[in-house]
Amino acid sequence: MGSLTNGDVVYDPVKKVQYSASEGVAELRELFGKAPGDPLRVVGVGAGAWGSVFVAMLQDAYESSPDLVQVRIWRRAGKPVDHQSAKHLFDVINSHEQVLRGLIHNCAYLKYVEARLGDRTLFADEILRDGFCINMLDTPLCPLKVVTNLQEAVWDADIVINGLPSTETKAVFEEIGRYWRERRVMPIVISLAKGVETVLLPVPHVLTPTQMIKQAAKIPAENVLYLGGPNIAAEVYNKEYANARICGSDHWTKPLAKFIRQPHFIVWGNRDLLTHEVMGGLKNVYAIGAGLVAALTNESATSKSVYFAHCTSEMIFITHLLAEEPEKLAGPLLADTYVTLLKGRNAWYGQKLATGELTPAMGDIIKGKGMIQGISAVGAFHELLRQPSITIMHPQLDKYVAPIELCPILITLHQILIERVALPGAILETLRDETMYDPRRRIEIAQNQACYLPQLLQTPSQLAT
Numbered sequence: 001m002g003s004l005t006n007g008d009v010v011y012d013p014v015k016k017v018q019y020s021a022s023e024g025v026a027e028l029r030e031l032f033g034k035a036p037g038d039p040l041r042v043v044g045v046g047a048g049a050w051g052s053v054f055v056a057m058l059q060d061a062y063e064s065s066p067d068l069v070q071v072r073i074w075r076r077a078g079k080p081v082d083h084q085s086a087k088h089l090f091d092v093i094n095s096h097e098q099v100l101r102g103l104i105h106n107c108a109y110l111k112y113v114e115a116r117l118g119d120r121t122l123f124a125d126e127i128l129r130d131g132f133c134i135n136m137l138d139t140p141l142c143p144l145k146v147v148t149n150l151q152e153a154v155w156d157a158d159i160v161i162n163g164l165p166s167t168e169t170k171a172v173f174e175e176i177g178r179y180w181r182e183r184r185v186m187p188i189v190i191s192l193a194k195g196v197e198t199v200l201l202p203v204p205h206v207l208t209p210t211q212m213i214k215q216a217a218k219i220p221a222e223n224v225l226y227l228g229g230p231n232i233a234a235e236v237y238n239k240e241y242a243n244a245r246i247c248g249s250d251h252w253t254k255p256l257a258k259f260i261r262q263p264h265f266i267v268w269g270n271r272d273l274l275t276h277e278v279m280g281g282l283k284n285v286y287a288i289g290a291g292l293v294a295a296l297t298n299e300s301a302t303s304k305s306v307y308f309a310h311c312t313s314e315m316i317f318i319t320h321l322l323a324e325e326p327e328k329l330a331g332p333l334l335a336d337t338y339v340t341l342l343k344g345r346n347a348w349y350g351q352k353l354a355t356g357e358l359t360p361a362m363g364d365i366i367k368g369k370g371m372i373q374g375i376s377a378v379g380a381f382h383e384l385l386r387q388p389s390i391t392i393m394h395p396q397l398d399k400y401v402a403p404i405e406l407c408p409i410l411i412t413l414h415q416i417l418i419e420r421v422a423l424p425g426a427i428l429e430t431l432r433d434e435t436m437y438d439p440r441r442r443i444e445i446a447q448n449q450a451c452y453l454p455q456l457l458q459t460p461s462q463l464a465t
Contacts, residue, residue, distance in 0.1 A: 051163015
């Protein structure tokens with residue numbers, strides 16, 4: 001990336017980002033009270049595609065300054081790499097000259113030859129040390145420092161990157177919390193997770209990964225943040241231009257945005273953590289439907305546009321239920337939805353369901369892709385919006401109904417994925433239903449009625465404070 005000249009002023013965006021990053025390191029070190037020679041310790045927890053890429057980007061950025069920043073990642077030991085994946089990984093290695101030379105130089109190439117021949121079993125933590133994420137084999141990363149003992153990984157961490165699925169977050173951070181009980185300075189946690197769960201008592205509300213982390217690890221609310229896209233992990237690591245928002249307390253978002261920012265990855269700070277986090281989970285729901293429609297209609301642009309109109313109207317409607325100022329989320333939500341519908345793993349999953357290569361009975365963990373978060377999110381949002389204690393006026397029936405009655409796509413996805421009483425083609429039947437009204441009408445309902453229900457995102461005790 002070159003410099004831009006404006007009269008006598010020369011602007012070099014790379015140097016500006018590098019200056020911003022060093023400024024962010026200095027600010028964070030000061031906030032943590034770091035003495036000279038005591039590095040800022042960054043630990044990734046969970047090694048899915050985005051978690052591994054995020055940690056690898058920080059490793060690339062700060063590997064030349066180990067006295068200032070040290071980066072490592074935790075993943076469970078013992079997950080074997082099947083022979084088919086080992087063969088594919090061998091082909092990937094031999095198609096990247098720099099990767100091949102690095103493995104030969106480090107005397108690590110032979111094990112991949114043996115695995116290709118079926119004479120050796122590789123393990124996910126083993127290949128991650130060489131820069132290969134089991135869920136993203138086609139995109140080699142930089143070698144990473146991998147720790148398989150959770151206590152060893154996190155006990156002295158300053159910054160923890162949560163790359164776990166929401167379904168695993170609570171249990172892991174309960175264990176982490178036990179290791180942090182005696183800490184004088186609590187670390188900060190940046191969660192990348194986009195799943196949600198629904199809790200029905202004492203009132204129906206959403207439970208997000210950051211809320212799970214605060215409760216499980218017993219750390220201050222201001223020390224937990226959320227980072228969201230739009231982005232696709234492999235493209236971000238390959239330096240495709242991307243941006244993100246880190247959401248939470250200003251005390252941490254401003255220096256962290258500088259610390260994370262890179263020339264191709266621009267990060268902004270935002271205070272609205274909870275709604276951004278929930279919306280990050282919501283778009284995964286409708287991405288599965290987009291994949292279904294794309295495959296069932298042979299990539300018909302017209303059919304996909306019809307689906308997009310209806311799914312975005314449902315998302316806008318749900319956003320008005322959950323957010324006090326939903327208009328502020330419109331741009332980020334649509335951008336994140338757009339990229340996920342184009343190339344995300346949830347849309348991929350929908351396509352595979354439509355072609356019959358996968359079925360709902362196979363579960364939500366798919367080889368080579370990891371956790372399909374949209375499946376559990378379908379169940380969570382459906383469960384939340386069907387509760388009889390939550391009602392809204394139906395425009396045609398002229399009576400109060402549960403909000404789910406205004407979300408026919410979400411109902412259909414639930415029938416396909418969770419109840420398993422409908423086939424993938426049901427999504428097209430829903431779109432072609434003659435009784436379905438103009439999606440604009442759903443948006444008007446959301447805008448004209450007093451839809452905001454703050455209890456959906458917060459428990460009564462939180463609302464009281």
